[in-house]
Amino acid sequence: xxxxxxxxIKKEFTQLFRDRLLAPLVILGPLSELLMIAWSSSQGIDxxxxxxxxxxxxxxSRGLIVAMENTETFDPxxxxxxxxxxxxxxxxxxxAAWVIPRGFEARLLxxxxxxxxxQLVVDGSDVMSAQTAxxxxxxxxxxxGQSVAFQPVMAGAAQVPLDMSLRVWFxxxxxxxxxMIPSELGFIAAAIVAMLAxxxxxxxxxxxxxxxxxxxxxxxxxxxxxxxxxAVSLGYVLxxxxxxxxxxxxxxxxxxxLTLLMVLSxxxxxxxxxxxxxxxxxxxxxxxxxxxxxxVIMVTIIFSGYAFPVDTMPPFxxxxxxxxxxxxxxxxxxxxxxxxxxxxxxxxxxxxxxxLGIIIYTFTIILLRRNKLE
Amino acid sequence: MRDNQxxxxxxxxxxxxxxxxxxxxxxxxxxxxxxxxxxxEIFGFLGPNGAGKTTTMRMLMGLLQPxxxxxxxxGFDIVTQKAEVHQRIGYVxxxxxxxxxxxxxxxxxxxxxTYGVRGQHMEERREEILNMAGLAGREEELTKxxxxxxxxxxxxxxxxxxQPELLFLDxxxxxxxxxxxxxxxxxxxxxSNQGHTIFVTTHYMDEAEHCNRMAFIQHGRLVALxxxxxxxxxKMQGQVMEIDCAAxxxxxxxxRESGLFLEVSLYGALIHVVAEEVxxxxxxxxxxxxxxxxxxRSMQLIAPSLEDVFIASVTQKPGVA
Numbered sequence: 050x051x052x053x054x055x056x057x058i059k060k061e062f063t064q065l066f067r068d069r070l071l072a073p074l075v076i077l078g079p080l081s082e083l084l085m086i087a088w089s090s091s092q093g094i095d096x097x098x099x100x101x102x103x104x105x106x107x108x109x110s111r112g113l114i115v116a117m118e119n120t121e122t123f124d125p126x127x128x129x130x131x132x133x134x135x136x137x138x139x140x141x142x143x144x145a146a147w148v149i150p151r152g153f154e155a156r157l158l159x160x161x162x163x164x165x166x167x168q169l170v171v172d173g174s175d176v177m178s179a180q181t182a183x184x185x186x187x188x189x190x191x192x193x194g195q196s197v198a199f200q201p202v203m204a205g206a207a208q209v210p211l212d213m214s215l216r217v218w219f220x221x222x223x224x225x226x227x228x229m230i231p232s233e234l235g236f237i238a239a240a241i242v243a244m245l246a247x248x249x250x251x252x253x254x255x256x257x258x259x260x261x262x263x264x265x266x267x268x269x270x271x272x273x274x275x276x277x278x279x280a281v282s283l284g285y286v287l288x289x290x291x292x293x294x295x296x297x298x299x300x301x302x303x304x305x306x307l308t309l310l311m312v313l314s315x316x317x318x319x320x321x322x323x324x325x326x327x328x329x330x331x332x333x334x335x336x337x338x339x340x341x342x343x344x345v346i347m348v349t350i351i352f353s354g355y356a357f358p359v360d361t362m363p364p365f366x367x368x369x370x371x372x373x374x375x376x377x378x379x380x381x382x383x384x385x386x387x388x389x390x391x392x393x394x395x396x397x398x399x400x401x402x403x404x405l406g407i408i409i410y411t412f413t414i415i416l417l418r419r420n421k422l423e
Numbered sequence: 424m425r426d427n428q429x430x431x432x433x434x435x436x437x438x439x440x441x442x443x444x445x446x447x448x449x450x451x452x453x454x455x456x457x458x459x460x461x462x463x464e465i466f467g468f469l470g471p472n473g474a475g476k477t478t479t480m481r482m483l484m485g486l487l488q489p490x491x492x493x494x495x496x497x498g499f500d501i502v503t504q505k506a507e508v509h510q511r512i513g514y515v516x517x518x519x520x521x522x523x524x525x526x527x528x529x530x531x532x533x534x535x536x537t538y539g540v541r542g543q544h545m546e547e548r549r550e551e552i553l554n555m556a557g558l559a560g561r562e563e564e565l566t567k568x569x570x571x572x573x574x575x576x577x578x579x580x581x582x583x584x585x586q587p588e589l590l591f592l593d594x595x596x597x598x599x600x601x602x603x604x605x606x607x608x609x610x611x612x613x614x615s616n617q618g619h620t621i622f623v624t625t626h627y628m629d630e631a632e633h634c635n636r637m638a639f640i641q642h643g644r645l646v647a648l649x650x651x652x653x654x655x656x657x658k659m660q661g662q663v664m665e666i667d668c669a670a671x672x673x674x675x676x677x678x679r680e681s682g683l684f685l686e687v688s689l690y691g692a693l694i695h696v697v698a699e700e701v702x703x704x705x706x707x708x709x710x711x712x713x714x715x716x717x718x719x720r721s722m723q724l725i726a727p728s729l730e731d732v733f734i735a736s737v738t739q740k741p742g743v744a
């Protein structure tokens with residue numbers, strides 16, 4: 050019955066806001082973690098030692114190097130042959146290298162040429178630096194190409210003619226950019242939802258009030274819905290707050306549809322809620338619920354590409370990573386946020402999340418039924 | 424709304440169990456228990472710890488599934504008609520399961536809402552309960568700041584907001600001071616007078632004497648069922664003699680070793696001994712104790728208390744009763 054559920058939700062919020070420990074922990078914890086990660090990751094990576102091999106030695110190539118230096122991500126120094134590039138990257142003296150081929154300017158200016166390639170080499174073993182280097186280089190090449198395109202010589206050219214060919218060493222398939230902040234955002238609100246849901250039910254069980262509730266007309270389903278509404282609404286509000294923070298304060302681009310992002314985030318949160326409910330079915334005390342949730346989160350962090358890109362994992366771990374909804378969600382989330390991607394770009398990930406959601410909820414329902422009280 | 428007047432259920436008992444049993448693996452916690460609780464009575468459910476009291480109660484409330492046998496609450500089956508049962512019962516558990524981080528009035532509102540008591544009716548009930556429990560003026564206090572006796576009355580209040588036909592109480596006065604206990608029982612009497620049926624487990628014998636009828640359970644089996652007077656008559660083998668003497672601890676040991684009595688137990692500083700024609704043992708008792716230099720102040724036949732019956736019942740081997 051709606052009234053009973055609403056009555057429970059009111060009680061949950063009264064308790065939540067009265068809790069001197071939980072409420073600040075739940076609200077301030079994620080925000081401060083986000084701030085710390087945002088600051089440390091946005092300030093830490095710049096002035097990468099960068100080997101530059103300029104085989105073209107023209108106005109265009111020198112212009113590119115100046116533009117590169119102006120980003121402050123790269124600290125270029127010149128080398129004179131390819132072996133030198135290889136040696137510096139391998140020894141770690143350079144974290145990135147640019148190779149500008151002979152004929153760079155000529156191709157840039159030739160109207161019939163589709164694009165003019167430059168090569169970026171990064172050390173993929175230093176993931177964070179490599180990500181930053183690639184992201185910055187991508188932006189740089191795009192804007193530099195545009196500025197060239199506006200020169201009178203290029204008037205009438207339909208396409209931006211500059212192309213960057215990327216070689217990532219030791220990590221061949223690195224794709225994402227702007228890594229940590231979106232990861233944190235995509236992950237933390239969902240973790241909060243799972244944690245709140247698991248602890249809310251465990252709390253009733255621990256204090257003995259669950260038994261009291263089970264002899265009232267309140268149904269198990271109403272109890273679960275009431276607790277879930279509390280967890281999800283709180284998690285969602287937090288999530289929107291952090292999203293605003295990330296976009297407005299930390300200048301993470303918001304290229305895709307905000308509506309799409311909000312709808313999908315909500316659905317994803319419901320999937321993560323399933324984890325919380327599953328834990329609540331087995332945890333007898335709040336402490337157990339908290340520890341199991343943290344254990345699940347740790348494993349999720351490792352497998353989902355939250356901290357380390359999935360592509361750098363051994364193949365069998367990459368296969369395992371597919372069972373974590375967060376892994377797929379991060380692809381969707383980064384896609385919308387950074388690439389302006391739409392459903393057509395990530396429908397496979399959405400299907401995966403949906404499928405995993407169904408599996409998680411099936412187990413949750415089985416466990417909740419079996420472990421209710423006996 | 425309430426269907427007390429419904430003729431189909433008018434003759435139903437408040438509780439009726441038929442061979443109700445619960446096994447946990449090989450262990451039989453409740454073994455073919457048959458009890459009937461009449462409407463409007465205070466029914467005491469007694470037994471030592473681990474006898475199966477709480478298990479039986481949990482089955483009756485639908486928290487546990489019986490292994491075999493069946494039971495009805497107010498005419499509704501405990502397995503298939505839980506929703507009907509839950510709407511009509513109240514439950515005060517051992518632990519007074521209130522929300523300690525809610526205020527008195529928030530607890531009442533929450534449980535009221537859970538039972539569907541709302542609006543004008545809820546406000547009236549809340550006032551009644553606050554007055555009844557003596558909590559008027561403390562509405563905004565956090566439950567965790569209430570002392571045991573208050574908290575227990577609030578728990579009772581939360582359980583009767585919806586005017587349940589049957590109220591279950593699981594050792595409601597455990598760990599509560601004597602004055603609060605007496606007050607609490609006064610509340611139970613007044614509820615009983617208002618027509619509520621009360622099913623209460625306890626191990627306080629004086630409380631058991633207050634019940635209209637009661638059941639003794641031991642090793643999961645029903646040992647006795649009836650009014651306190653009936654049970655005393657039927658279950659007490661022999662008579663009880665009270666001995667007042669010096670060094671009662673030592674004296675009790677001597678009485679036990681003598682092998683004269685069915686039962687020897689200590690009540691404060693007094694010794695109760697049980698035997699057929701117990702008065703005829705007076706000279707022997709005196710001689711035995713004097714030999715050990717224990718002064719005997721008095722010896723007299725007394726009416727057995729329920730505790731005597733209880734001890735007599737539980738010290739018998741299962742099946743002998």
